[in-house]
Amino acid sequence: MSLPPTRHTQASLVLLLLFLLGSGFLTTSLLSYYASRDSIRDSIINTELPLTSDTVYSEIQKDLVRPILISSMMARDTFLRDWVLAGEQDTAQMTRYLREVQEHYGAFTSFFVSDRSSTYYQSKGVLKRVKPDEPRDVWYYRVRMQPEPYEINVDVDMANADRLTIFINYKVVDYDGNFIGATGVGLAVDAVVKLIDDYQQRYERSVYFVDTTGRITLTGAQGGPQGTKVGDSLADIPGLSDMLEKLPSPQSGRFEYQEHGREHFLNVRYIPELEWYLFVDKHDKALAGIRQGLYINLLLCLLVTAIVLTLVSLAIRRYQQRIAALATTDVLTELPNRRGFDILAEQALQEALREQSPLCAVLLDLDNFKLINDEHGHLAGDEVLQRFARQLRDKLRQSDILCRWGGEEFILLLKNTDRQAAHDLAEKLRQQCAQQRYAIADQTLQVTASLGLSQWQPGESLHSLLGRTDRALYRAKQSGRDRVCVEQ
Numbered sequence: 001m002s003l004p005p006t007r008h009t010q011a012s013l014v015l016l017l018l019f020l021l022g023s024g025f026l027t028t029s030l031l032s033y034y035a036s037r038d039s040i041r042d043s044i045i046n047t048e049l050p051l052t053s054d055t056v057y058s059e060i061q062k063d064l065v066r067p068i069l070i071s072s073m074m075a076r077d078t079f080l081r082d083w084v085l086a087g088e089q090d091t092a093q094m095t096r097y098l099r100e101v102q103e104h105y106g107a108f109t110s111f112f113v114s115d116r117s118s119t120y121y122q123s124k125g126v127l128k129r130v131k132p133d134e135p136r137d138v139w140y141y142r143v144r145m146q147p148e149p150y151e152i153n154v155d156v157d158m159a160n161a162d163r164l165t166i167f168i169n170y171k172v173v174d175y176d177g178n179f180i181g182a183t184g185v186g187l188a189v190d191a192v193v194k195l196i197d198d199y200q201q202r203y204e205r206s207v208y209f210v211d212t213t214g215r216i217t218l219t220g221a222q223g224g225p226q227g228t229k230v231g232d233s234l235a236d237i238p239g240l241s242d243m244l245e246k247l248p249s250p251q252s253g254r255f256e257y258q259e260h261g262r263e264h265f266l267n268v269r270y271i272p273e274l275e276w277y278l279f280v281d282k283h284d285k286a287l288a289g290i291r292q293g294l295y296i297n298l299l300l301c302l303l304v305t306a307i308v309l310t311l312v313s314l315a316i317r318r319y320q321q322r323i324a325a326l327a328t329t330d331v332l333t334e335l336p337n338r339r340g341f342d343i344l345a346e347q348a349l350q351e352a353l354r355e356q357s358p359l360c361a362v363l364l365d366l367d368n369f370k371l372i373n374d375e376h377g378h379l380a381g382d383e384v385l386q387r388f389a390r391q392l393r394d395k396l397r398q399s400d401i402l403c404r405w406g407g408e409e410f411i412l413l414l415k416n417t418d419r420q421a422a423h424d425l426a427e428k429l430r431q432q433c434a435q436q437r438y439a440i441a442d443q444t445l446q447v448t449a450s451l452g453l454s455q456w457q458p459g460e461s462l463h464s465l466l467g468r469t470d471r472a473l474y475r476a477k478q479s480g481r482d483r484v485c486v487e488q
């Protein structure tokens, strides 16, 4: 019979299972997490953000192309040029002209600044005189000097409650090519702002514009990333400031950065018409969901691993107990066998030593049992052994140790029992055995028993005790059987 697995092998098996299940679950969970993460990341970086950027850009262009055309037409208008060359006589004519343009084309504002008189005309009349030292008029002197025919300037409109406006500032030249002023129209950036708001709310992404120095120039109505306002620098925004350290000035491309542990994906696109950068920024809300999924997955895996390991441990323990029981139990009589006896006897001797209590051993051997087998068959012999063992067990105390020593021989350890008491019990057992009848098949069988008894001497080994008891039994057999002999 193989020995039951030791605690060490059980622990190794559980550890191996833990390793296999743990690494298996961990690998599959992480693989699926990284696969989903990569695909979402890929879709954000390569599809979602560029798409938003394209749409916002085309909207901006739509907002820009029309005013450029209108302004170009105004700059070439013969009425405007003739009126200036004629000395700007009738202001009403100019304001009427500007009002016509504004109303007809649905512009937000229309203007003309005369270089000769420095007068700023608009549809409602003369607004003011431009001055070189006035910060708000810087644009005019810039346009005046630039070689290009026009510029696009996003600025607040003084004539319209400082509303953010895209101005097309077109140079006006006379018929000889001399600069005589600047004209154009202004359009509110409402459409772009509305689009930005729409994107920000619907798709949970930040859309904003930044100039070449890293200052925010245009945001949705609710502000820029993390509530920033127009005019704020990227350097003041958590996360983006770190990125700016690597990129001292904005540049087009795809970037990733962290803000308070959240991952951000960023698409930056340069808009040459404005000399601005369009930023489309999305934080990893979707990725956070996937990460949460990973944690739940891992938790479930942990739970399954724990359940499997518990079940396996229980099964192993049961198996061990079963093996141990089989290894120490006699199958026929269901009494402990010699191996079981060794364990129980060692404990009993230690107990007797510790408690200084008397202990006796009795060897009990059925007489002439060979005859029973020979005359009635082995199965009848087995039956007699079984019944004898059961009756013997019933006559003993719970604390007494009864084992099948082998064949038709049994051993008894009587705890807390001195020689005299043990002798009395042995004698009683012998008598009951002799009186007992076994009805097997249609026959009645009877056996007698010889018993050898000895009392344990403190400090004596089990081996020695058994040797002395065996000698007592031998004497009982030799002196005629069916008797109790005591080893002194």
Ligand SMILES: Nc1nc2c(ncn2[C@@H]2O[C@H](COP(=O)(O)OP(=O)(O)OP(=O)(O)O)[C@@H](O)[C@H]2O)c(=O)[nH]1
Residues within 6 Å of the ligand: 332, 365, 366, 367, 368, 369, 370, 371, 373, 377, 378, 379, 380, 381, 382, 385, 406, 407, 408, 477, 481
């Ligand atoms: N049926 C059966 N017989 C067994 C079993 N174990 C041992 N025996 C038999 O018991 C008999 C013991 O024979 P012996 O050792 O000669 O002893 P005995 O006939 O009892 O004679 P004494 O012990 O000298 O009185 C043998 O025939 C064994 O085969 C068992 O489990 N079942």
